[in-house]
Structures are given as structure tokens and as C-alpha cells.
């Protein structure tokens with residue numbers, strides 16, 4: 001009933017009953033998720049809950065064992081990859097690159113790369129084009145990865161642990177950049193298990209546990225209903241993990 005009157009294509013992402021098995025491991029079990037435009041959604045879950053696997057399936061880097069994914073109403077393939085910008089949990093850069101090389105590389109691959117946005121992001125992130133990737137600190141490296149990914153004018157951004165392992169100052173800068181450079185007609189799906197620092201930027205959250213979606217709700221509604229922060233709820237839900 002809730003989607004009556006809304007055409008299917010207005011959903012940026014539709015994940016339907018997706019299951020993924022790696023031999024004996026059930027990484028995802030019947031995951032269904034729908035995301036509209038203009039939202040920053042947190043994909044929350046403890047280690048091994050299936051966050052990266054779900055992102056890789058949406059990005060088209062691995063196939064589901066069963067179920068389907070639609071991006072802007074179409075299947076995962078060249079057309080979806082043109083509108084999905086993915087920041088994996090491993091760097092997109094090579095060690096020989098400078099920051100400028102990394103951005104050139106991204107520009108060559110993606111027609112939706114916006115050089116002006118990239119320049120503004122470099123400035124915001126305090127990165128210099130001549131800096132060598134292999135001399136950047138972990139925090140500066142994360143800033144570069146995010147700059148590469150957000151400089152595309154994509155419709156769906158998949159950010160896998162963009163604040164993993166960085167210090168609080170870098171974390172704040174990265175979150176501020178997300179808010180500053182986020183475009184309203186796009187959607188961000190961001191995975192993390194570091195909820196307290198980041199919950200301020202989420203519109204809604206998905207709780208993934210042992211490969212299953214156990215909750216998908218707006219954060220304001222969750223806070224009102226439970227009288228708790230998302231971080232407190234997260235700690236309760238995953239207490240035994």
C-alpha cells in the first residue's frame with residue numbers, strides 16, 4: 001500500500017529477497033530493501049553481518065545466489081554501474097599514484113566525474129594534487145577515497161566503512177564533507193559499525209544481523225519510539241554478537 005501512486009522508477013534502489021551463500025556461509029538471507037531519492041541511509045551491523053556483501057551485489061561486483069536488485073528500475077549491469085558510485089572497503093588507488101593521478105584515473109573511467117566538484121572537495125579535505133598516495137596517513141587516504149567517489153554525479157553512492165580506522169578529527173572532516181557535498185536528488189547507503197559519531201547524518205537506518213534485515217526505519221521515528229539514540233539501540237541489538 002505504501003508505494004501506491006509512486007512509479008517504480010522513483011525508487012533508486014530495490015533489493016528483493018537477496019540471498020548470498022559462500023560455500024557453507026550464508027552471508028545474506030532474503031534481504032529486501034527499498035530506498036528512495038534524497039536520503040542518507042546507514043547500513044548498520046556488527047562484523048560479518050553481510051554489509052560488504054550487500055554493497056558488492058548492488059555494485060555488480062558479485063552475484064546474489066538468489067533474489068534480484070534493481071537500480072532506477074533496471075537490473076544491475078552497465079547501465080546501473082554508470083549511476084552507482086562505490087567506495088569499497090579497500091582503496092581505489094594504486095601506491096604509485098599522486099592525488100592528481102587518482103582523480104585523473106576516476107575522470108577517465110566515469111563520464112559523470114565533475115572536475116569542479118573534485119577541486120572543491122580537495123580544498124575542503126586539505127588534499128594537494130601533488131601529494132603521493134603512499135605517503136598519506138590513513139585519515140587523509142580515506143578523505144581521498146571519498147573525494148574520488150563523491151566527485152561523480154551519481155544517483156546512488158555506496159560507501160563501505162568510510163570512517164573505519166580513522167581518528168576523530170578525520171572522522172569529523174569526512175562526515176562534514178558528506179553533508180556538504182551530498183546532492184539532494186541522490187541517495188547514500190553507508191555501512192558502519194561505529195554508530196555514535198555518524199548517526200547525526202542519517203535519515204534512516206537498516207539493521208543487518210547475521211545476513212537478515214531486522215529493522216529499517218527513519219531515525220527520528222526510532223528515537224521517538226524508543227527514547228534512545230541509534231547508538232544505544234545498536235548496542236542493545238548487537239549486545240550478544
Ligand SMILES: Nc1ncnc2c1ncn2[C@@H]1O[C@H](COP(=O)(O)OP(=O)(O)OP(=O)(O)O)[C@@H](O)[C@H]1O
Pocket residue numbers: 022025026027045046047048049050051052053054193
Ligand atoms: N569471498 C568470501 N568468501 C567466503 N566467505 C565470505 C566472503 N566474503 C564474505 N564472506 C563471509 O560472509 C559473511 C559476511 O561478510 P561481510 O564481509 O559481507 O560482512 P560485513 O558486515 O561487511 O563485515 P565487516 O564489518 O567485518 O566488514 C562473513 O561470515 C564473511 O566471513
